Amino acid sequence: MAAAGDVLRQILPEDGAAGELHVLAVGDSHVDRKVIERLLKISSCKVTVVESETRALQFLGLDGENCSIDFDSLKVNLIMTDYSMPGMTGYELLKKIKQESSLFREIPVVIMSSENILTRIASCLEEGAEDFLLKPVKLSDVKRLTDFMRDEGMKGEKICPKRRRSYDCTPSLSTAFSLISHQS
Amino acid sequence: MDVIQWQRQHRDHQASMFREGFLDDQFIQLQKLQDETSPDFVIEVITMFFADSENLINNMKQALEQTPVDFRQVDAHVHQYKGSSASVGAARVKNVCVTFRNFCDAQNLEGCARCLQQLQHEYSLLKSNLQHLFGLQQQIQAAGGSIPTIE
Numbered sequence: 001m002a003a004a005g006d007v008l009r010q011i012l013p014e015d016g017a018a019g020e021l022h023v024l025a026v027g028d029s030h031v032d033r034k035v036i037e038r039l040l041k042i043s044s045c046k047v048t049v050v051e052s053e054t055r056a057l058q059f060l061g062l063d064g065e066n067c068s069i070d071f072d073s074l075k076v077n078l079i080m081t082d083y084s085m086p087g088m089t090g091y092e093l094l095k096k097i098k099q100e101s102s103l104f105r106e107i108p109v110v111i112m113s114s115e116n117i118l119t120r121i122a123s124c125l126e127e128g129a130e131d132f133l134l135k136p137v138k139l140s141d142v143k144r145l146t147d148f149m150r151d152e153g154m155k156g157e158k159i160c161p162k163r164r165r166s167y168d169c170t171p172s173l174s175t176a177f178s179l180i181s182h183q184s
Numbered sequence: 185m186d187v188i189q190w191q192r193q194h195r196d197h198q199a200s201m202f203r204e205g206f207l208d209d210q211f212i213q214l215q216k217l218q219d220e221t222s223p224d225f226v227i228e229v230i231t232m233f234f235a236d237s238e239n240l241i242n243n244m245k246q247a248l249e250q251t252p253v254d255f256r257q258v259d260a261h262v263h264q265y266k267g268s269s270a271s272v273g274a275a276r277v278k279n280v281c282v283t284f285r286n287f288c289d290a291q292n293l294e295g296c297a298r299c300l301q302q303l304q305h306e307y308s309l310l311k312s313n314l315q316h317l318f319g320l321q322q323q324i325q326a327a328g329g330s331i332p333t334i335e
Contacts, residue, residue: 035214038225
């Protein structure tokens with residue numbers, strides 16, 4: 001699985017300044033959308049916020065109407081999506097993106113959820129999520145994420161994303177995670 | 185009253201809201217996101233939250249009035265409200281939502297009805313407390329002062 005840094009280095013968004021991260025945030029809550037948008041802007045990101053997975057796919061050009069995708073149409077460096085949404089869930093969006101046989105597959109996807117459910121976290125990471133953030137998301141969470149992506153962009157190193165923890169870990173949780181990490 | 189006194193009132197009122205559990209750390213997180221480029225951020229988010237609250241509480245009320253009650257539908261509204269209250273640091277509201285969801289899971293209509301009442305009560309208290317806080321904030325800003333924040 002390509003590291004986030006590869007995506008940043010190879011493909012810059014069409015209308016972004018060099019090194020500016022463009023983040024697509026997906027969530028059905030008005031309040032949450034406003035907060036995540038502000039968190040990302042304060043972290044010097046360009047932000048597009050949409051209210052559903054359907055809109056996210058439309059924005060990316062993956063809604064079935066575009067058959068050919070080239071470098072130029074890769075608009076975002078990172079997708080942050082709520083897990084629980086009416087219609088298509090964040091997990092389903094994650095799967096859809098990771099199943100793409102194109103560069104879209106390599107866009108890092110971060111899942112956000114208010115529920116600290118071990119099996120949920122595990123399946124998201126197994127499906128290829130870059131990270132799993134417990135809501136409410138804090139500025140430190142976003143800064144850590146964006147700093148990581150920018151650093152990786154400069155160094156081009158691969159770091160296993162599963163080792164980074166952004167949620168409250170009980171001993172049983174961290175044990176489960178080291179099991180998952182060792183499997184991959 | 186001069187700026188110092190308004191600031192003191194603001195600080196005391198905010199401190200008491202934290203002490204009484206109306207607000208939690210997430211509210212401080214919101215304040216961190218406010219600066220010269222977005223000077224009314226907290227008020228804007230809270231205003232959205234108030235609109236959300238009224239909408240969702242109304243949805244819950246209507247869902248509980250159906251026969252038969254679709255508890256999954258009620259739960260969906262409560263889950264949303266739990267999310268947005270957590271996002272703004274509205275701790276007491278969020279806690280009622282947690283209990284409310286348990287009653288939805290158990291399909292306990294009486295429990296749900298009680299929670300709805302509690303939710304309306306907590307929301308109303310929170311709203312008037314926050315409006316008082318924002319009123320003080322506006323007095324301070326009008327007098328050219330800065331808002332004291334809790335570290």
